[in-house]
Amino acid sequence: MTAQLIDGKAIAAKTRQHIAEQVAKRSELGLRVPGLAVILVGQDPASQVYVAHKRTDCAEVGFLSRAYDLPTDTAQDALAQLIDELNEDPALDGILVQLPLPRHLDA
Numbered sequence: 001m002t003a004q005l006i007d008g009k010a011i012a013a014k015t016r017q018h019i020a021e022q023v024a025k026r027s028e029l030g031l032r033v034p035g036l037a038v039i040l041v042g043q044d045p046a047s048q049v050y051v052a053h054k055r056t057d058c059a060e061v062g063f064l065s066r067a068y069d070l071p072t073d074t075a076q077d078a079l080a081q082l083i084d085e086l087n088e089d090p091a092l093d094g095i096l097v098q099l100p101l102p103r104h105l106d107a
Contacts, residue, residue: 035091070082
């Protein structure tokens with residue numbers, strides 16, 4: 001059996017292009033576009049990079065993207081309240097809470 005090279009970047013770009021086309025069609029029909037909320041608690045450098053990529057991807061495909069950058073000392077109750085509020089938002093289809101969370105928070 002011969003090895004087959006898979007170009008992940010090309011596949012991802014093609015997938016994002018297809019999604020962008022579908023989102024544009026929804027928008028043209030007057031339907032709402034998908035929405036994603038991204039919550040980042042603290043200043044973890046790797047998490048900041050990951051979240052930045054998610055926000056860029058959302059912009060590229062036409063998704064509504066809402067960013068919530070919270071301080072490291074955010075309380076558990078405050079985080080849970082924000083998640084509850086976002087769950088009630090009809091413009092959002094997903095909520096990403098970036099891990100790892102600061103040690104005092106229960107994921």
